[in-house]
Amino acid sequence: MLCGPLGTHIFCRGAQMSNELLATYAIPRQGDWPRRAEEMAVGMTVGSWTDLPALEQERLTAFLGRVTRCDAVSDDWAHVQIAYPAANLPPQLSAVLTVAFGKLSLDSPIRLVGLSLPDSWPKALPGPHHGAAGVRQRLGVPARPLLLSIFKSENGRTLAEFAHALDQQWAGGADIVKDDEIFFADQAAPLGERVRAARDLASSLAARSGRPAPLYAANLTASGDRAVDQAATAMAAGAEAFLVSPYAMGLDTLAALSRLEPHPILLSHPAFAGAFISTSGHGVAASVALGVLTRAAGADIGIFPSPYGSVALPRAEAQAVGQALCGPAVRRPALPAPAAGLHPGLVPQLVGDFGSDVVINAGGAIHGHPDGTQAGARAFRAAIDRLSHPDGPVPPELLAAWAKWGAGPR
Amino acid sequence: MLCGPLGTHIFCRGAQMSNELLATYAIPRQGDWPRRAEEMAVGMTVGSWTDLPALEQERLTAFLGRVTRCDAVSDDWAHVQIAYPAANLPPQLSAVLTVAFGKLSLDSPIRLVGLSLPDSWPKALPGPHHGAAGVRQRLGVPARPLLLSIFKSENGRTLAEFAHALDQQWAGGADIVKDDEIFFADQAAPLGERVRAARDLASSLAARSGRPAPLYAANLTASGDRAVDQAATAMAAGAEAFLVSPYAMGLDTLAALSRLEPHPILLSHPAFAGAFISTSGHGVAASVALGVLTRAAGADIGIFPSPYGSVALPRAEAQAVGQALCGPAVRRPALPAPAAGLHPGLVPQLVGDFGSDVVINAGGAIHGHPDGTQAGARAFRAAIDRLSHPDGPVPPELLAAWAKWGAGPR
Secondary structure (H helix, E strand, O other): OOOOOOOOOOOEOOOOOOOEEEEEEEEEOOOOHHHHHHHHHHHOOOOOOOOOOHHHHHHHHHHOOEEEEEEEOOOOEEEEEEEEEHHHOOOOHHHHHHHHHOOHHHOOOOEEEEEEOOOOOOOOOOOOOOHHHHHHHHHOOOOOOEEEEEOOOOOOOOHHHHHHHHHHHHHOOOOEEEOOOOOOOOOOOOHHHHHHHHHHHHHHHHHHHOOOOOEEEEEOOOOHHHHHHHHHHHHHOOOOEEEEOHHHHOHHHHHHHHOOOOOOEEEEOOOOOHHHHOOOOOEEOHHHHHHHHHHHOOOOEEEEEOOOOOOOOOHHHHHHHHHHHHOOOOOOOOEEEEEOOOOHHHHHHHHHHHOOOOEEEEOHHHHOOOOOHHHHHHHHHHHHHHHHOOOOOOOHHHHHHHHHHOOOOO | OOOOOOOOOOOEOOOOOOOEEEEEEEEEOOOOHHHHHHHHHHHOOOOOOOOOOHHHHHHHHHHOOEEEEEEEOOOOEEEEEEEEEHHHOOOOHHHHHHHHHOOHHHOOOOEEEEEEOOOOOOOOOOOOOOHHHHHHHHHOOOOOOEEEEEOOOOOOOOHHHHHHHHHHHHHHOOOEEEOOOOOOOOOOOOHHHHHHHHHHHHHHHHHHHOOOOOEEEEEOOOOHHHHHHHHHHHHHOOOOEEEEOHHHHOHHHHHHHHOOOOOOEEEEOOOOOHHHHOOOOOEEOHHHHHHHHHHHOOOOEEEEEOOOOOOOOOHHHHHHHHHHHHOOOOOOOOEEEEEOOOOHHHHHHHHHHHOOOOEEEEOHHHHOOOOOHHHHHHHHHHHHHHHHOOOOOOOHHHHHHHHHHOOOOO
16 A cells, blocks of 8 residues: 555555445546545545644544545556545435545546445445345246346337247246336337236246246336336336336436335346446446446346447456455345347356356347247257256257357357 | 448438437447448337338337438547437436437447437426526526535534525625535534525525525435425425436436426536546537536536636537537526636636626635635625626725636636
C-alpha cells in the first residue's frame, strides 16, 4: 500500500471498518493522485474537513469518508478505495450509485472497479431469496448446468405461436425459457394469458414426466414504479419467474421485486449496462454492475455477456462477474448466466470457465439448429450430459450442432 | 444520405414516420456498416426478416424496425438512424432504454447520439408540468437568469444549521436553494422538518419583501419505488420542489413524480450519468441522457455539467444538452442548469453560451465568497443584474468575487 508520496496522508489508515460502503476506483496515476483520493473521500461525505473547527470535526467524524487503500497498479493507473460510513446512506442501491458514483462518475476518467456493501445491510437488502440452491430445488436439478432458452422474435406473435415455441423448448429439455427483454409488443399474447398458457403446459409436462415442472420467466414490461404491481398480478395468474432489466428500470425495482411474497424467481438482464461497463478506463466494472449490485438487488440468476460471442466481455471480466454473483459472500449465491454466442460445442469450455453451477443461456443456437428448436435444446442437454458421461454415445442432435457450429471453441 | 454501398438496402427508406421511436447511433465506419444498421433494425424488433414466409412478413411488418438514415460523418464514424414502431413499446422510458440501447449498448463501440420519442406519447409522458415558464411564474421572475444555490456539506448537520444556511442563501438573493444530491444523512434534520422550516422561513421572507417566496428543493432519498410516497408526504408538509437523480433512481421514477398532483417542481441531477456520457466513442450522448430523456421524464430544471469547471462537458455538448432541454419540441421547455465551476465572473459567458433562460447553479463560489454565503449569493445576483445594466455601479460583493475568481473566464 502506497499512502501518498510520503506515506503520511491522514486519511489513509488502511483498516477496514465493519460497517462502511467500500468503493474502489481506478484513477489515472497522475499528479498527486493520493490527494485526489482524499479529496474524493472528504468531498463525497462532509465536503470539507481541515478548515472545520475542532468541535465540528468531532461531531462530523461519524460521516467522514476515509481512504483505505492507495495502490499504484500499473504505470498509468492507481486503485484507491474509499470507505463511506453506513450512516451516510440508507440501505438502497440508488443511494449507493449516488454516493459512490454519482458526481464522481462525471469526473472522467474514473472507473468504479470494486464495491462492498455495509455489513449492516443484509436485513434490508437480503439478496437472492431463492439463489442457486433454491432455483435448483424448484427445478429438481441438483448439480448439472441448467439450460435457459430464449424465445426468438416475440414481438407481435400470437398466444398460439408463443405456446408452440414454449412447448418446443421445454420438450427439448430447457429448464427455463425466458422472454426476450425487448418483448413489449405482446398485444396478441398478453402477459396474463402467456402465464396461464405456460402454467397449463408446464403442469401437463410435469404430469407426463413425473418431474418438477420447468420454468417460464416473463419479461416485466411495466414502468419501474409499477413493476411490483405487474408482478403481483402475474403471480396471481401463476407466474413464478420474471426477467427484469434493472439498469433500465432501476436497481431499486429489482430489489423491491425480491421482497414480494411469495418470492418470484428473478432473472436479471444486462440491458443498458453496456453503456457503462464497456469502456475500460471509465464507467463501472462489469463485476460491480452485473455482479455485486445485481446480487445485492436480489437476482437469482444474473445474465451477463459471455466471453465467446460477438457481444463479448473479456474472459477475466466475465469470470469476475460470475465470481461476484456466486462466490463466498454474506448473501446467497446467485446463478451466473453468461450469454451470447453459446453453442453446444462450447459447453465444456463454459463449465471450465464458470464451473458447473452455471446457467447456459442460449437462443440462436437453439432455434437455429438444423432440425429445429426442440432438437436445438436437445443438443445442449446432450452436451451437458456428456460432461458427466464423456464416453457415452453422441446423439444425432448434438452431432448436427457440432457440424454447424463446431465441437469446441471456434 | 448513403444507403449502403449500392444504395439499394431495402430498409433504408429515409422517410420519417409520424409515430416511431427514432434513435440515432454513432458506429464505426468499418466493414459493411450499413448492413450492421439493418441487422440492428431487424434484430431489435422482429429478430429476422428475409427468411420469414410472406404471410408472416405481412403480419409483422407493423413491428419491423427501419433504417431511416445512413451517413458517414467522418473517416472513422457513421451515423445511422433506426425507426422503431411505437407499437413495439409502451410510452415509458425504461422501455426506451431497453429497446433503443439495451442489448445494443453491449455491442461496443456504439454511441446513442440522438433520440426522438413517438408522436403519440406526450399524453402518457407529457414532460415538464411547470417548465421554464411555470418556474418563472412561481418565482415572479419573468426574464433574468435564475440563481440556484447548493447547500454545502449537509451530512450530519442539525436543523438549526440547515435553517441558518438556507436563510443566508435566500437573503443573498438565491431564487432556489437545493440539497446536495449525496445528502441522505439527515438524521439531525429530517426531510419533513426541513420542509416545514423552509416553508416558515420562505413565508416570512415573502411577507417582508412583498415578493413571491423563494424555493427550497429537497433531495428525495427514498428508493425509486417509494419516491412518489416520500414526495407526497413531504408535499403535505409544504414541500414544493424536489431534487431527483433519475439515473440512480430510474427515469420512470422521475416520470412518476411528474404525474403527482399537485405537481412538484422537479430538478434533475446527473448523478451516475457520467458513467455513460463521458466516453466519446461509446455510451450515450449527454444531449440524449441529460436533455431529451430528462425533459421527457418531466424535469422542470435539468442540471448538467457546465463547460467551465473541472468536471466539464465540452462546450458544444453542454450547449446541445441545453438545446434539448429548452429548444422547440412537443413538450414544454425545461430550464437548463449548467453546473460546476461557476463564479460570478462567468455569468456573461454562461448567458452567451446558453441564453438568459437559464439557471445559474452554484455552490463553491457562493459559500466560498470572502465575505460569506450571503455575500456570495449577492455577488451572483449583482453579476446577473449587470447583464441588463452593464454600466451600473459594481457592489463590493461582486468586486470581491472578481478579485478571488476573476472577472471573466479563467
